[in-house]
Amino acid sequence: MTLALEDRLAVTELIALHGHLVDGGELHRSAEVFTPDVVYDLSDFGQGQVTGLAALTEAALALGTANPVAHHVTNVVIEEVDDGRVRARSKGLGVMADGSCGSVTYEDTLVRAADGWRICHRRVLARRAPLNGLGQA
Secondary structure, three states: OOOOHHHHHHHHHHHHHHHHHHHOOOHHHHHHOEEEEEEEEOHHHOOOEEEOHHHHHHHHHHHHHHOOOEEEEEEEEEEEOOOOEEEEEEEEEEEOOOOOEEEEEEEEEEEEEOOEEEEEEEEEEEOOOHHHHOOOO
């Protein structure tokens, strides 16, 4: 499959939309970003996997003030997959209310839905060591 430029742009904008919606408290609009049965994998944070939009909203609300106040996404790289899906990797920066920040890598699988691309699986990996630990004793 050859992914058209328009699709690449749509996927990139979709990934960016997530941060705008979450930061704006518009969790009711999650279906604009994710499939209804999305698997949101937070295992790297010790929180396991969250499945479905309702569970994703509940998890965000349960975190409350521990949520970042700002989600920024950059460095989106899209890989075409033969079964009508695409994979995207991107870097995320989360800014907390106290000004501290952290970095993650998002690994997304996206499918084309009737109303556009949607993320059906997201794995969030924390960035904890420079060079992913390379060169450290």
